[in-house]
Amino acid sequence: MPGILYLVPNTLGPAETADSNVLASILPTEVQMLAARLEYFIAENAKTTRAFLKLVNVRHPLAKPLQEIRIAELNVNTEAAALPALLAPLLAGQDAGLISEAGVPAVADPGANLVRLAHQHGIQVRPLVGPSSLLLAVMSSGLNGQSFAFNGYLPTDAAQRTKRIRQLEERSRQERQTQLLIETPYRNGAMLEALASACNGSTLISVATDLTLATEAIRTQTAAKWKSELGAGKTPDFHKKPTVFLLLAD
Known part of the structure; x- marks a missing residue:
């Protein structure tokens, strides 16, 4: 059975602090907890995603050490031919998070093409609540x-x-x-x-x-x-x- 593609919202800019409440007014606790358990991310920007996961980790420990979490990039330079490989782990049963550099993924964001392909392959897509x-x-x-x-x-x-x-x-x-x-x-x-x-x-x-x-x-x-x-x-x-x-x- 395929994994689930979660559309994980990011912050709209860098946080000024890394205190325990920095994400509290931006993302629901449930969204942070779900992001913490994912071990595979498809990201517009890997560096930005690592910074986001560091914030999540302050209150919700990540499933693996950050350096062991797989982050594959999908940006405006990604060829359409590369998209199936990004979905391969999901087709093998692993859940994944699609995350933008800022805000919600797949809106004014190259991730939309991956979401369309996920639907074509029968992969469940779940959008999560966050800032747009x-x-x-x-x-x-x-x-x-x-x-x-x-x-x-x-x-x-x-x-x-x-x-x-x-x-x-x-x-x-x-x-x-x-x-x-x-x-x-x-x-x-x-x-x-x-x-x-x-x-x-x-x-x-x-x-x-x-x-x-x-x-x-x-x-x-x-x-x-x-x-x-x-x-x-x-x-x-x-x-x-x-x-x-x-x-x-x-």
Whole structure:
């Protein structure tokens, strides 16, 4: 009988301390205990996963010493032909944890392809409760939580990016739908400037940074207000910090 593929949520950023309560407000105890008993992980980043397991181990001893736990990497560079080998231990009966570098796996994450293949092989997939930056951003933005869409990264070319923003704004206006996007953290400033410049002045733009972390910051205001602040040199403290951008057109 195949093992179970557990979708294990990770923290949304590095913990500032390693005390016994560091995961208490982020992951349910049951999720931590389950992660502690797994001996095989498929991870977007092995180093990040080891750091996560060290935190889990503070209160819930791992089934094996960390150096003996197998961690196979699955990231954007992993070829599709390599996926079956990652599932081989599960088909042999071993449980495994699929874990992202941050947040929940298989959402804006290469793990989705492995989950699809697991279903094709009749492997049971179990998602576990944990933080999703996208849902937390929607919750805290004040924008439409009844209808929203995640659009990932926008083009890096300025002209193409502006064109895409205007397409998303029009879609938002027509469908009353909140549009979510992300950017490589060191380009957050350029993304906010592009949104403020390309959008209608009354369009609402929300910026959610470092969600669940001590440096968390969430602001929602009109594109006109953002443009005015940026013009005055008032830029959010979000350089190189994971940020979710949201917009809702009137």
